[in-house]
Amino acid sequence: AGAIVAISRDLPSLEELRQRPNPVNTVVYDRHGKVIAELHGAENRVLVPSSRIPEFMKQATVAVEDERFYQHHGIDPVAIVRAMIANLRAGTVVQGGSTITSQYVKNAYVGSERTYTRKIREAVLAWQLEDQWSKDKILTEYLNTVYYGAGAYGVEAAARRYFHKHVWQLNLKEAALLAALPRMPSRYDPTTDPEVARQRRNIVLQLMADQGYITQERADRLKASRLGVYKQPPKTRNPLADYFVDYVTRVLTKRYGARQVFEGGLRVYTTIDMDWQKAAIKVIKETTGPLYFGFKPAAALVAIDPANGYIRAMVGGLDYAKQKFNLAWQARRQPGSAMKPFVLAAAVEQGMNPDTTYYSSKSPIVIPMGPYAEPWVVHGDGPGGPESVTQAITISDNVVFAQLSVDVGPENTVDVAHRMGITSPLAAVPSITLGTSPVSPLEMASAYATFASGGVYHPPRAIVKVVLPDGRVDWKPKTTGRRAIPAGVASVVTRCLVRVATSGTGSRTGLYFPYPRAGKTGTTENGWDVWYCGYTPRLAAAVWMGDPRKNSPMSGAYGGTYCAPMWAKFFRAALGDGPHPDFRYVPWTFRPWHGRMQTMSPSPSPSSSRSPRPTATPTIRPTVTPTP
Numbered sequence: 007a008g009a010i011v012a013i014s015r016d017l018p019s020l021e022e023l024r025q026r027p028n029p030v031n032t033v034v035y036d037r038h039g040k041v042i043a044e045l046h047g048a049e050n051r052v053l054v055p056s057s058r059i060p061e062f063m064k065q066a067t068v069a070v071e072d073e074r075f076y077q078h079h080g081i082d083p084v085a086i087v088r089a090m091i092a093n094l095r096a097g098t099v100v101q102g103g104s105t106i107t108s109q110y111v112k113n114a115y116v117g118s119e120r121t122y123t124r125k126i127r128e129a130v131l132a133w134q135l136e137d138q139w140s141k142d143k144i145l146t147e148y149l150n151t152v153y154y155g156a157g158a159y160g161v162e163a164a165a166r167r168y169f170h171k172h173v174w175q176l177n178l179k180e181a182a183l184l185a186a187l188p189r190m191p192s193r194y195d196p197t198t199d200p201e202v203a204r205q206r207r208n209i210v211l212q213l214m215a216d217q218g219y220i221t222q223e224r225a226d227r228l229k230a231s232r233l234g235v236y237k238q239p240p241k242t243r244n245p246l247a248d249y250f251v252d253y254v255t256r257v258l259t260k261r262y263g264a265r266q267v268f269e270g271g272l273r274v275y276t277t278i279d280m281d282w283q284k285a286a287i288k289v290i291k292e293t294t295g296p297l298y299f300g301f302k303p304a305a306a307l308v309a310i311d312p313a314n315g316y317i318r319a320m321v322g323g324l325d326y327a328k329q330k331f332n333l334a335w336q337a338r339r340q341p342g343s344a345m346k347p348f349v350l351a352a353a354v355e356q357g358m359n360p361d362t363t364y365y366s367s368k369s370p371i372v373i374p375m376g377p378y379a380e381p382w383v384v385h386g387d388g389p390g391g392p393e394s395v396t397q398a399i400t401i402s403d404n405v406v407f408a409q410l411s412v413d414v415g416p417e418n419t420v421d422v423a424h425r426m427g428i429t430s431p432l433a434a435v436p437s438i439t440l441g442t443s444p445v446s447p448l449e450m451a452s453a454y455a456t457f458a459s460g461g462v463y464h465p466p467r468a469i470v471k472v473v474l475p476d477g478r479v480d481w482k483p484k485t486t487g488r489r490a491i492p493a494g495v496a497s498v499v500t501r502c503l504v505r506v507a508t509s510g511t512g513s514r515t516g517l518y519f520p521y522p523r524a525g526k527t528g529t530t531e532n533g534w535d536v537w538y539c540g541y542t543p544r545l546a547a548a549v550w551m552g553d554p555r556k557n558s559p560m561s562g563a564y565g566g567t568y569c570a571p572m573w574a575k576f577f578r579a580a581l582g583d584g585p586h587p588d589f590r591y592v593p594w595t596f597r598p599w600h601g602r603m604q605t606m607s608p609s610p611s612p613s614s615s616r617s618p619r620p621t622a623t624p625t626i627r628p629t630v631t632p633t634p
Contacts, residue, residue, distance in 0.1 A: 028049070028051060028113075028114065028150075028151050028159070029046070029047055029048075029049040029051055029159070029268070029269030029270075030051050030052070030053055030269065030270065030271030030475065031044045031045060031046040031050060031051055031052050031163070031271065032044065032045040032046070032258075032267055032268065032269075032270060032271060032272040032273070032274060033045075033052075033272075033273050033274065034243070034251060034254060034274045034276060035273070035274065035275045035276060036247070036276060036278050036279065036280045037275075037276065037277055037278060037279050037316075037318075037470070038279075038280075039275070040280065042243060042244040042247045042250075042251065042276070042278070042280065043242060043243030043244065043247065043251040043254075044242045044243065045242075045255060045267060045268050046242070046268055046269070047264075047265075047268040047269050048157065049157070049159045049269070050157045050158050050159060050163045050167070050242075051150070051151075051158075051159035051160045051162075051163050052160060052162040052163050052166070053150050053160065053162070053271065053475075054150065054160075054161070054162045054173055054174075055146070056142055056143070056145075056146040058162075058172075058173060058174045059146065059149060059161060059173055059174070060173070060174060060176060060181060062178050062181050062214075062219070062220075063149070063161060063173065063176060063181040063184070063185070064145055064149070065214060065219040066178075066181050066182045066184075066185035066210055066214055066219075067106070067145070067148075067149065067185045068106070068145070069185070069210060069213040069214045069216075069217050069219060070185050070186060070189070070209070070210045070213055071106055071109070071185070071188070071189070072104075072105045072106040072107075073213075073217060074105075075105065075106050075107075075141065075145070076141055078105060079133060079136045080105060080107040080108065080129075080132035080133045080134075080135060080136035081105065081107075081108070081129050081132060081133055082105050085104075085105070104128075105132065106144065106145060106148050107132040107135055107136060107144050107148075108128050108129060108132040109148060109152070110132075110135075110144060110147055110148040110151065110152075111128050111131045111132045111135060112128050113148075113151045113152065114147070114151060115128075115131055149161040150162075152188045153188060153191055154167070154168075154184060154187045154188060154191055155187050155191030155192060155194070155195050156168070156191075156195065156197065156239070157239075161173050161184060164184050164187070165180070165184065166239075166240055167236075167239050167240070168180075168183070168184070168196060168197075168235045168236065169234065169235065169236065170236050170240045178220070178224075178228060179207070179211070179228045179231050179234075180234070182207050182210040182211050182214070182228070183196060183203065183206075183207040183210075183233060183235070185210050186203070186206040186207045186209065186210045187203075187206075194206045196233050196235045197235060197236075197237045200233055200235070203233060203235075204233055207233070208229040211225040211228050211229055212225055212229075244280070245326065246280065246283055246284055246287060247278060247280065247283060248326035249320055249321065249322030249323060249326060249332045249334060250276075250278050250283070250317070250319075250320040250322075250468065252322075252326075252330065252332055253317075253320060253322075253332060253334075253335060253468055254274065254276055254468050254469060255267065257468055257469060258272070258274065258469070258472070261481065262472075270474075270475070271474075271475040272472055272473065272474065272475075272480075273472070273473040273474075273475075274469060274471075274472050274473075275469070275470045275471050275472075275473070276468055276469055276470060277311075277316035277317050277318060277467055277468055277469070277470055278317065278318060278319065278320070278468070279318045279319065279580075281580075282309060282318050282319045282576075282579070282580040283318075283319045283320070283321070285319075285576055285579035285580055286307045286309065286319040286321045286576050286580075287321055287324065288579070289307075289572050289575045289576045289579070290305045290307060290321055290324065290572060291324060292575075293305070293551075293568060293571070293572050293575075294324075294551065297568075299533075299553075299558065299559070299560040299561065299563065300558060301553050301556065301558050303551050303552060303553060303560060303563075304323060304324075304333060304551070304552065304553065304554050305321070305333075305549065305550060305551040305569075305572070306321055306322055306323070306333035306334045306337065306447045306549070306550045306551075307319060307320070307321040307334070307447065307547060307548070307549050307550075307572070307573075307576065308320050308321075308334050308335070308447045308448045308450075308451040308466075308547060308548050309451065309545055309546070309547040309576070309580070310451045310452055310455045310466055310545070310546050310547070311455075311544070311545060311546075312455040312456075312458035312459035312464070312541065312543070312544070312545070312546050313459065313464070313544075314464055314467065314485040314487075315452070315455070315464030315465050315466050315467045315485065315487070316467050316468075316470075316485075317448075317466055317467065317468045318545065318580070319547070319576075319580070320334045320335075320448075320468075321334060322334035322335065322336070331554070333447070333550070333554055334446070334447050334448055335446050335447070335448040336446070337446055337447070337550075337554055338430055338444035338445060338446055339444050339445070339446075339535045339550060339552060340441050340442060340443070340444050340530045340534065340535050341441040341444075341445055341450060341528045341535070341537055341539075342440065342441040342527075342528030342529045342530045342535060342536075342537060342565065343402045343404070343407075343439075343440065343441060343511075343526065343527060343528045343529065343565075344441060344450060344526050344527065344528030344537045344538075344539045344548075344565070345419075345423070345438060345439060345440070345441040345443075345528070346399055346402070346407050346439055346526060347399070347454075347457065347499055347502075347503060347526050348419050348422050348423040348426065348428075348453070349407060349410055349411050349414055349419045349438070349439045350395065350399060350410075350499055350502060351422050351426070351457075351491055351495055351496075351499050352414045352415075352418045352419045352421070352422040353395070353410055353413070353414045353599075354495045354498045354499060354594065354596075355418075355422065355491060355492065355495050356414065356418070356597075356599075357595075357596055357597030357598070357599060358395070358414075358596065358597075358599040358601075359596040359599065360394065360395040360396040360399075360498060360501075360502055361394050361395070361396060362394065362395050362599050362601075362604065363392040363393060363394050363395075363604075364392070364393060364395065364398065364405075364406040364409050364410060364601075364603065364604055365391065365392060365393070365405075365406075365409070366386075366388030366389055366390050366391060366392070366393040366398070366403055366405055366406055367386035367388055367390055367405045368386050368387075368388065368389070368390045369386040370383055370384060370385045370386050371383070371384055371386055371405055372384075373408055373409065373412060373436070373603070375412075375436070382408065382436060382437070384404055384405055384408040385404060386404075386405050387402075387403060387404050387405065388401065388403035388404075388405050388406060389401075389403075393406055395407075395410060395502075396502050396505065398410075399502050399503070399505075399506060399510075399526070400502070400505045400506050400509065400510035400511075401510055401511060402506075402510070402511045402526075402527060404439075404440060407439045407440075408436060408437075408439060408440070409601070409603035409604070410439070410601070410603070411436045411437075411438060411439035412436045412601075412602065412603050413601030413602055413603050413604065416433075416434045416435050416436050416438050417434040419432075419434075419438050419439070420432045420433075420434045420438065422490075422491060423453065425463065425490040425491065426452075426453040426456040426457075426463055426490045426491065427449060427452035427453035427455070427456055427463055427465075427466075427490075428445055428449045428450075428452075428453050429449055430443065430444065430445045430446065430449060431443070432445075441528055441530065447548040447549070447550045448466060448548075450537070450539045450548035450550075451466070451539065451546055451547055451548035452464075452465070452466045452546075454525075454539045454540065454541050454546045454547075454548065455541060455546035456490050456491070456496070457496050457499055457500055457503070457524070457541060457546075458500075458524075458541035458542065458543060458545075458546045459487065459496075460493045460496050460497070460590075460592070461489060461490055461491040461492055461493045461495060461496035462487040462488065462489055462490065463487055463488055463489075463490035464485065464486075464487040467483050467485065469481070469483055470482070470483075471483075492594065493592045494592050494593055494594025494595070495594060497589075497590075497591040497592050497593075497594060498594050500524050500589050500591070501591065503524035503525055503526055503540070504522070504523070504524045504589070506524070506525060506526055506527070507523045507524050507525045507540060508523075511526075511527040511564075511565070511566040511570075512525045512526065512527050512538060512540065512565075512566055512570045513566070513570075514566055514567065514570045514571050514574070515538075515540065515570050515571070515573060515574035515577075516574070517571065517574065518571060518574035518575045518577075518578050519573075519574035519575075519577045519578045519581075521542070521581075521584065521586035522542060522543070522586055522587070522588040522589055523540055523541070523542050523574075523577070524540060524541055524542075524589070525538060525539055525540020525541065525570070525573065526538070526539055526540070527564065527565035527566045527569070527570060528565045528569075529563070529564045529565045529566075531559075532559035532560070532561060533552075533559050533560035533561060533562065533563035533564065534552060534553075534557060534558075534559055534560070535550065535551075535552040536550070536551050536552065536560065536563050536564055536565040536567075536568055536569050537549065537550050537551075537565045537569055538565045538566070538569035538570040538572070538573045540570075540573050540577075542577065542581070542586065542587075543587050543588070543589055543590070544581065544586075544587070545577065545580065545581060547573055547576065547577070549569040549570075549572045549573045549576075550569065551563070551568055551569055551572075
């Protein structure tokens with residue numbers, strides 16, 4: 007008795023004792039507030055209020071765990087005396103006299119060490135808790151924390167694990183089975199030993215009848231029923247959003263750390279539109295499914311709202327279970343001629359009028375690079391003779407843009423591309439215009455969105471806000487943008503890219519999306535990588551297709567023949583049939599342009615041959631592609 011008094015005297019009150027936080031699942035929502043994923047660690051727990059827990063779930067738990075729950079004050083003296091006698095006879099702790107209140111205290115406050123000291127601390131704190139909380143609150147907290155086996159903590163997680171439904175959707179026999187599990191979760195596991203679990207459930211049903219919660223007739227009828235459990239756990243996230251959720255998880259982990267992300271009970275509201283996501287996946291499946299180039303090509307798509315940088319769709323692959331490498335943002339691939347708009351933007355920013363002409367060539371040409379560099383041989387793919395820059399980007403003339411790249415200065419192109427949203431390192435060499443530096447689809451979508459927004463760059467955002475368990479908004483990323491290029495420059499480039507999309511290499515977009523649009527194709531040599539990056543005033547997207555593993559060529563594949571139609575089909579599905587606003591243009595003042603290469607007639611290269619198609623960019627195979 008003296009020991010008990012001493013322990014009680016030294017015991018801190020509930021207010022002084024810091025409660026051990028229980029891990030709680032983080033829930034991820036789409037832009038419309040629908041759940042697309044739950045993130046959890048070793049403990050799968052979802053908290054639910056008392057109002058969502060059926061009364062018969064509470065009754066079943068009381069019947070089997072603590073018959074006198076509503077009569078005692080946190081301690082059941084009869085049960086404790088009975089347990090102490092049994093333990094003294096055995097010489098060790100073999101039986102407990104715990105109430106639901108004391109079990110909750112053990113789980114939430116004092117731990118599970120099997121000693122008399124712990125039991126005394128548990129009993130005193132249970133008594134204090136009964137003074138502060140109602141019986142319903144105690145029971146609700148218990149049901150939210152107790153372990154039901156199979157990694158499920160709390161009754162909501164248990165309902166989802168065993169029955170693939172919410173706790174408020176349970177029927178009586180299902181509730182009785184869940185109430186049967188906490189005493190010995192592994193022993194009564196219905197997925198491994200259904201007969202033992204059925205017997206245990208029937209004990210709970212009989213106890214409910216004995217204690218007046220249900221009639222004996224109903225208990226007998228339910229005892230004969232099947233368990234109806236699922237052997238496999240339900241999917242904790244929408245498979246259509248697997249790659250996007252993976253991206254969101256990495257963003258969250260970088261800010262909060264893994265423990266809070268997987269155990270902190272965060273509510274994460276994201277930018278993804280699941281209808282658009284579904285449309286993007288459908289388009290990619292329909293396009294790549296029938297294709298075969300000696301291998302099955304993969305594809306990625308990222309769509310961004312130019313007004314705020316919100317990622318509305320992200321397809322990083324078609325089978326996350328087999329391939330977790332996210333092609334939408336982890337893969338770096340050569341973009342080919344899809345880089346030409348950044349060269350054009352740099353030139354216009356310096357004052358060049360896109361009506362400016364350069365010499366085109368049908369044959370490969372040599373561009374002198376000065377006394378300290380090897381001459382640059384560029385495959386001829388144009389009509390020959392003087393050609394405006396506008397026409398050159400419309401047909402993707404490599405010779406004209408190679409000369410323009412030299413005159414603009416590749417370091418200026420790199421600067422513009424980085425300002426607009428390209429974050430990967432770019433080599434400041436003239437061949438940047440042909441897309442020799444690898445980038446990701448996410449970067450390209452973001453940079454093209456800068457054109458769509460009139461030159462204002464909005465960093466790509468996947469998260470609208472993060473809400474803590476107590477309801478406070480902890481993080482709300484800013485959506486304000488910064489001026490990347492003048493609005494007039496963006497307007498000039500957009501006018502040129504409208505021509506690409508309507509009468510140039512991207513004209514196939516009109517077959518499926520005959521509305522105001524702008525964009526640019528990209529194809530590397532032999533079709534290692536094919537692209538289409540484009541936008542409307544409301545949406546921007548980048549589409550890539552290729553072989554992410556072996557860097558195999560796709561003979562006969564071009565950005566205009568595969569990626570442009572994918573882009574257009576997605577935009578038609580996402581934006582519908584209208585109305586579709588046209589682009590708004592603002593004026594820009596041009597200045598005299600005297601490029602070093604402009605007045606030159608490039609020297610032909612006798613040893614090279616003409617590139618087979620105007621959209622192909624003669625580059626070496628990709629050398630910086632992460633292995634999935």
